[in-house]
Structure formats: C-alpha cells, structure tokens
Amino acid sequence: MTQPTILITGASRGLGAATARAAARLGAHVVLSARSAAELEAVAAAIVQEGGQATAVVGDVGNLAHCERMIAATIAATGRLDTLVNNAGIIQPIAPIAAAKASDWEALMRVNLIGPVQLTRLALPHLRASRGRVIHVSSGAAVAPIAGWGAYCASKAALNHFSRVLAVEEPEIVSLTFRPGVVDTAMQAVIRVAGREGMPEAEYGRFVAMHHEGRLLPPELPARALAALALFAPREWSGDFVQWDDARVQVLKKETS
Numbered sequence: 001m002t003q004p005t006i007l008i009t010g011a012s013r014g015l016g017a018a019t020a021r022a023a024a025r026l027g028a029h030v031v032l033s034a035r036s037a038a039e040l041e042a043v044a045a046a047i048v049q050e051g052g053q054a055t056a057v058v059g060d061v062g063n064l065a066h067c068e069r070m071i072a073a074t075i076a077a078t079g080r081l082d083t084l085v086n087n088a089g090i091i092q093p094i095a096p097i098a099a100a101k102a103s104d105w106e107a108l109m110r111v112n113l114i115g116p117v118q119l120t121r122l123a124l125p126h127l128r129a130s131r132g133r134v135i136h137v138s139s140g141a142a143v144a145p146i147a148g149w150g151a152y153c154a155s156k157a158a159l160n161h162f163s164r165v166l167a168v169e170e171p172e173i174v175s176l177t178f179r180p181g182v183v184d185t186a187m188q189a190v191i192r193v194a195g196r197e198g199m200p201e202a203e204y205g206r207f208v209a210m211h212h213e214g215r216l217l218p219p220e221l222p223a224r225a226l227a228a229l230a231l232f233a234p235r236e237w238s239g240d241f242v243q244w245d246d247a248r249v250q251v252l253k254k255e256t257s
C-alpha cells in the first residue's frame with residue numbers, strides 16, 4: 001500500500017502535535033504546519049526519532065500565500081496528499097457580543113474559518129486524486145452556545161456546515177468535523193486567564209473546576225481518534241460531526257491498530 005500523506009495545521013503543540021505523532025505511528029508521512037518554527041521542528045524531530053516520517057512547513061493559516069505554500073510543500077515532499085486536518089484554531093476574543101471588537105472577530109474568523117476553507121479549496125485537486133479526506137477540528141461549542149465565546153461558537157458552527165456542503169459537493173472525498181472533548185492544552189489555559197473577564201462567573205467557573213479536578217482530557221486520547229479518522233474514516237461517514245469517543249470511532253481504532 002502507498003504510504004499516505006497527511007497535512008496537519010496547528011501541529012506545533014496541543015491536539016495537533018499529538019495527532020501528528022499518532023498519525024506517524026500509524027504509518028503516515030506527516031506534514032506539520034504552524035507559525036512557531038522552533039516548536040514545529042521539535043515535534044517533527046521527535047517523530048523522526050521514533051522512526052516516523054515528518055516534514056515541517058512554517059505558516060499562518062490566516063494568510064492565503066502561506067496556505068498555498070503549505071500545499072506546495074506537501075506535494076514537493078511526497079507527491080501526494082491523502083488527508084488535510086484543519087486543526088489550527090484560536091479562542092480569542094473571549095468577550096460578550098456587546099463588547100467584542102469587529103477586528104477581533106475578523107482575526108478569529110480568518111484562522112478558524114477562512115483559513116480552513118481556503119486550504120480545503122487548494123487541497124481539493126490532490127484529495128480528489130487520492131480519494132482522500134478532510135477532517136475539520138470543530139468543538140462542542142459549534143452546537144452549544146457558551147456566553148463570552150460568540151466568535152468561537154459562530155466559527156465552529158460555520159465550519160460544521162461548510163463540511164456538510166463539501167460532503168455533498170465532493171462525493172469522491174470524505175469531509176468530517178471532529179469534536180475532541182475538553183482537552184488539556186494551551187487553549188484551555190487561555191480560557192482560564194481571559195475567561196475571568198469575558199465570561200459569566202458560573203460558566204468560567206465550570207472550566208476552572210474541570211482543570212482543578214483533573215477532568216481535562218490528555219491530548220493523546222482524542223488525538224488517537226483523530227489520527228484513525230484521518231487515515232481510515234469510511235466514505236459513508238462524510239458530512240458527519242464525530243465525537244472523539246463515538247462508538248464507531250472506537251471500533252475504527254481497534255480495527256486499524
């Protein structure tokens with residue numbers, strides 16, 4: 001079987017870095033992207049040290065020229081693209097709708113929505129050729145309103161519906177959105193700092209308590225599920241919003257480990 005190539009954005013830390021490691025262990029050549037060059041190179045080096053194959057491409061998903069470079073570097077590395085994982089994301093502005101600035105909404109939408117849309121468009125000729133997959137990392141916030149997270153909730157809801165439209169437009173590929181649970185990453189640390197001002201006390205307290213009580217998921221758990229989906233999600237699931245611990249994903253993990 002030809003070795004699959006997976007491009008993962010936001011792979012310098014958190015869920016993206018853990019997914020890159022998990023996908024490499026499953027045999028993929030992983031192309032990692034993010035803005036922080038040193039962190040990205042460190043994740044790529046760790047994968048190579050474990051016997052995997054990795055290529056790092058520095059870039060900002062909010063910048064179209066950088067998105068073009070990510071796709072070009074992927075094709076230059078292996079000549080193919082089997083899966084795009086749109087994982088890079090930001091949570092700020094954390095602020096009520098009455099207070100958040102338009103420029104902050106625009107900055108978030110560039111990263112969480114426009115970047116994934118443009119990367120998907122650029123990846124499509126290669127994904128059609130490989131009959132590949134695009135997995136968009138979404139959130140429970142796509143379907144549950146969280147006060148103070150207006151921009152984030154709206155971006156993930158839009159991503160979910162974008163994925164559904166893609167699924168009906170492109171029957172040759174699989175398009176899924178992924179719900180990773182509440183994960184112990186830098187994004188949660190941002191919520192615990194900025195949420196104090198920007199969220200209602202009870203809502204903010206819920207996230208602080210999850211951290212204090214050790215209820216945040218280690219990134220490796222949803223990452224293993226995301227890697228299995230990136231490599232093996234069947235065509236019939238296209239258009240679905242899939243939670244990390246969905247029974248179907250557990251079966252897929254078992255069958256493909």
Ligand SMILES: NC(=O)c1ccc[n+]([C@@H]2O[C@H](COP(=O)([O-])OP(=O)(O)OC[C@H]3O[C@@H](n4cnc5c(N)ncnc54)[C@H](OP(=O)(O)O)[C@@H]3O)[C@@H](O)[C@H]2O)c1
Nearest residue numbers: 010012014015034035036060061088089182183185186187
């Ligand atoms: N943590 C949670 O509880 C949780 C829950 C539901 C969904 N999610 C989703 O999971 C995904 C990963 O988040 P995480 O929790 O792993 O957060 P994280 O630790 O903050 O990681 C975010 C990643 O995105 C990258 N990134 C941010 N802005 C970027 C940009 N403009 N261009 C390219 N890369 C950019 C960051 O790298 P650089 O800063 O180096 O660019 C980093 O690698 C996000 O889509 C998030 O919405 C997280």
